[in-house]
Amino acid sequence: MDEYAxxxxxxxxxxxxxxxxxxxxxxxxxxxxYSGQEVMARQVPLPEVVQAELVGAGAPGRGPSAGxxxxxxxxxEAAVAAARIPDHPRLVQVxxxxxDDAGPxxxxxxxxxxxxxARPLAxxxxxxxxxxxxAAEIAADVLTAARVLHAHGWTHRNITTRTVLVCDxxxxxxxxxxESAAEEALCGFDPVPEEVLAGGLPADGTAADGTAADGxxxxxxxxxxxxxDSAAAHExxxxxxxxxVGAVTERWAPEQAxxxxxxxxxxxxxxxxxxxxxxxxxxxRSVQGHPPFPEHSAAELxxxxxxxxxxxxxxxxxxxxVVESLLRADPEERPEPEELSGxxxxxxxxxxxxxxxxxxxxxxxxxxxLPEVRRRGxxxxxxxxxxxxxxxxxxxxxxxxxxxxxxPAAASAAAPPPAAVPDLxxVGAVPSGxxxxxxxHRNSGRNPKSLGLVLVSLVFLLVAGALLAAVLxxxxxxxxxxxxxxxxxxxxxxxxxxxxxxQAPSGEEEQDGRESSGGGTxxxxxxxxxxxxxxFASHKDPEGFAVAVPDGWRRSEAGGGRVRFAxxxxxxxxxxGRDSAASFGEDPLAYQVDKEKELxxxxxxxxxxxxxxxxLTIAGDPAATGTFTWHASGxxxxxxxxxxxxxxxxxxxxxxxxxxxxxxxVDRFFDEAVRTFRPSA
Numbered sequence: 001m002d003e004y005a006x007x008x009x010x011x012x013x014x015x016x017x018x019x020x021x022x023x024x025x026x027x028x029x030x031x032x033x034y035s036g037q038e039v040m041a042r043q044v045p046l047p048e049v050v051q052a053e054l055v056g057a058g059a060p061g062r063g064p065s066a067g068x069x070x071x072x073x074x075x076x077e078a079a080v081a082a083a084r085i086p087d088h089p090r091l092v093q094v095x096x097x098x099x100d101d102a103g104p105x106x107x108x109x110x111x112x113x114x115x116x117x118a119r120p121l122a123x124x125x126x127x128x129x130x131x132x133x134x135a136a137e138i139a140a141d142v143l144t145a146a147r148v149l150h151a152h153g154w155t156h157r158n159i160t161t162r163t164v165l166v167c168d169x170x171x172x173x174x175x176x177x178x179e180s181a182a183e184e185a186l187c188g189f190d191p192v193p194e195e196v197l198a199g200g201l202p203a204d205g206t207a208a209d210g211t212a213a214d215g216x217x218x219x220x221x222x223x224x225x226x227x228x229d230s231a232a233a234h235e236x237x238x239x240x241x242x243x244x245v246g247a248v249t250e251r252w253a254p255e256q257a258x259x260x261x262x263x264x265x266x267x268x269x270x271x272x273x274x275x276x277x278x279x280x281x282x283x284x285r286s287v288q289g290h291p292p293f294p295e296h297s298a299a300e301l302x303x304x305x306x307x308x309x310x311x312x313x314x315x316x317x318x319x320x321x322v323v324e325s326l327l328r329a330d331p332e333e334r335p336e337p338e339e340l341s342g343x344x345x346x347x348x349x350x351x352x353x354x355x356x357x358x359x360x361x362x363x364x365x366x367x368x369x370l371p372e373v374r375r376r377g378x379x380x381x382x383x384x385x386x387x388x389x390x391x392x393x394x395x396x397x398x399x400x401x402x403x404x405x406x407x408p409a410a411a412s413a414a415a416p417p418p419a420a421v422p423d424l425x426x427v428g429a430v431p432s433g434x435x436x437x438x439x440x441h442r443n444s445g446r447n448p449k450s451l452g453l454v455l456v457s458l459v460f461l462l463v464a465g466a467l468l469a470a471v472l473x474x475x476x477x478x479x480x481x482x483x484x485x486x487x488x489x490x491x492x493x494x495x496x497x498x499x500x501x502x503q504a505p506s507g508e509e510e511q512d513g514r515e516s517s518g519g520g521t522x523x524x525x526x527x528x529x530x531x532x533x534x535x536f537a538s539h540k541d542p543e544g545f546a547v548a549v550p551d552g553w554r555r556s557e558a559g560g561g562r563v564r565f566a567x568x569x570x571x572x573x574x575x576x577g578r579d580s581a582a583s584f585g586e587d588p589l590a591y592q593v594d595k596e597k598e599l600x601x602x603x604x605x606x607x608x609x610x611x612x613x614x615x616l617t618i619a620g621d622p623a624a625t626g627t628f629t630w631h632a633s634g635x636x637x638x639x640x641x642x643x644x645x646x647x648x649x650x651x652x653x654x655x656x657x658x659x660x661x662x663x664x665x666v667d668r669f670f671d672e673a674v675r676t677f678r679p680s681a
Contacts, residue, residue: 004031009110010098013041029115032095039095040116044079044109044182046072071186072099075109078185079178081192083111085152090145092116092165092175111178118173122161125286132319133351135286138164138172139279140344145174146279147337150272153193156180157270159278160250161285183244188228188237235259242302247295249285249305253277254329257302273331276340280326287316292327314606318347352611533672539565544680545576545652548672560597570669571657573598576679577650584651588624589615591651592644598655599642605630607637621647625674629660639663641670645679652679 006015013030030041076099083094096112121138124130130138142164149156156177163176184191228234238259245251254277255268284292292310295301306329313323322343325335335343532538536548539555541563549555549565549572558564561578564571575598584591592599593613602608608630616623623645632638637660645652654677658666 008033009041009100010096013039013096013110013112015041030112032112038115040113042111042113042179044075044111044179044186046075046108046186072107072109074185075182078181078190078192079109079111081196082154082178082181084196085149085154085177088145088148090141090171090173091148091177092173094178097178109182111182113175113178116165116167116173116175118165118167120162121164121166121172121282121286124166125161125289129289130286132287132317133348135283136319136322136344136347136351137170138166138286139283140341140348141172142174142279142282143337143341143344146272146275147341149177150275150337153195155191155271156275156278157184157191157256158251159275159282160248161282164282184241187240187244188233189241238302242298245298247298247301249291249293249295249301250278250281252302252305253331254305255331257305259306268331271331272337273334276326276334276337277331279340280323280334281310283319283323284310284313284316284327287319287323288313317607317609318350322347532676536672536676538676541574541576543574543576545574546676546678547574547654548676550669550672562598569659569662570666572669572673573653573655573657574677575651575653575655577648577652579651581646581649581651586622586646588622588644588646588651589613591646592624592626592642596642596644596651596653598653599628599640601632602628602630602640605632607631618645621645636660639666641666643670643674643677647679652677 003016004014005017008014009030012034013032015030016028026043026045028041030039031037032039076097079097083097085091085094087093093114094111095114096110098110098112099107100110101107142159146156146159154177156174158176158180159174160176163174163179165173165175167173181191228237238257241256253270253274255270256274281292288311290311292313293301293304293308310327313320316323322340325333326340328334532548535551537551538546539549540546541555543561543563550567550570553565553567553570553572556564556566558573561575563574563576565574566572579591579595579597584595593610594603602610608628610629611627613626614624616625623643625641625643628640628642630638630640639658639660639662641656643654654670654673656666656670656673658669
């Protein structure tokens, strides 16, 4: 209660103490003294310009809640009707709506709702933009909440970064319906659905004449009023809405922003399609980091929405078609909610696994924090090393020790233990009167720590023996250990390496007369060095490299020092030492991502992605590998695996390309090619 020391609203809601500047918060937690729980209180101010336009000359001294059909009364009725929506897990529940005449500025409308432990989407976007997949997850929850409102005949008209709340568990909730209904009624529109207007409010807590039992919404029955009944009234309401709503793109769908003409009855109605426009603008802002239209002023915003297309969503990636379809000017051309829900679910299911990226995260090494200081466990008492009945121990005792042993237990406990037999002591403790390494009797028991080290050593030896046996005796590993090739680092892909100095790869002498020179199909040899898999043929190229090529692939010169092997939709490019480290640097990963000419199409494409980028070592040479996708003209989306090896001061590249829906085949070709690739010395 000390935290809520401000003024009390409606005799029950206690507000926090106002800030030092004296202005009361428009949205603040409050304490409900009736229920004993915290709630959220939001203030909807009643602008004087709206009152002057719509109320006309009133009696002097009358508050905003007075009058039979004043703007405050109409806003109260609309907010009360919106608060009657049944509770839903994705909607913020509204508890109370009332007018307060004592507030600053001549009074205001207050809406009390549940206090959700969440952050507004605006706070998240203030820290960083969202990925397309995370934005799709939030949009799916918001769409679920909007569809619930549409099923009850309501249009939300207020889906913004302030009304979308993101909870700690990741789900999103939608609020702001009651505020939206009140603001629309203040401007002169009628946001209440015709079903509610025709049937009146539900009877839960409201009498038949519309009088609430608690007195806060007294006389708040909804009568059939209708909205503006002429083009001039529509234009006055639109101008008032510009001042009340402000420059918020999500609240200005083209059917809401367009000026009214004589044929205003034929203008598109404001319905669920306006909420879909708001959802598209919200997705655009969340991923791009800025709205689709400039928001310098409300008047310029509504003019731009009606006359200009939205900005390009070039950074939305897979979400771009969804955003562009939602921001269409014609409400009839926007997707249906069911279709949009299916798109979002498909996009969420196709989200890639989180990638660690290329920048490793350094672990802090502050000695004051790591390792964590923990309380030691209880003292572990040592077993008796000698039995009282053991003859050897009895013979070794002196007369004084034997006399102490024969004393009663109580006296024995008070006396220190004999130096020769350390009965009860802490593990690792040295008996009194002895040095760590001295003394007449050494501890014959094994220290638990040393026992643990012995067990760990035995486990490591067993694992090493099993791995050595697998390398030596399993088939397909090159025979015995003397014949097996060098190993690759732990995080690398399998790759062939150069044979030891002075030793030529087996089978090359038999292949000299049959090697491919400038074209034709690679031929299979008796011995392929590292051993080729079924369906591949070892190929020794005149450009000075050897590689395993799938059966039936044709060789050709691709220009620029590149050799091309292709078969239908699949293609493999080998670049043997074209680029030097002196010109392109000595970092294979930076060369692959930023400078490799074979990936220039990836860097220039707006529909591209990269994953699995990592550094590795092959036969002692630094290398880098990665998986890339991009959209190629005439070929659709490509799936590309790439390897760059820095050997002898020059870069050697192996690149395998195929359709994106056949990535498994591209991976198989790439793995075998890299495993058997041997650049020239």
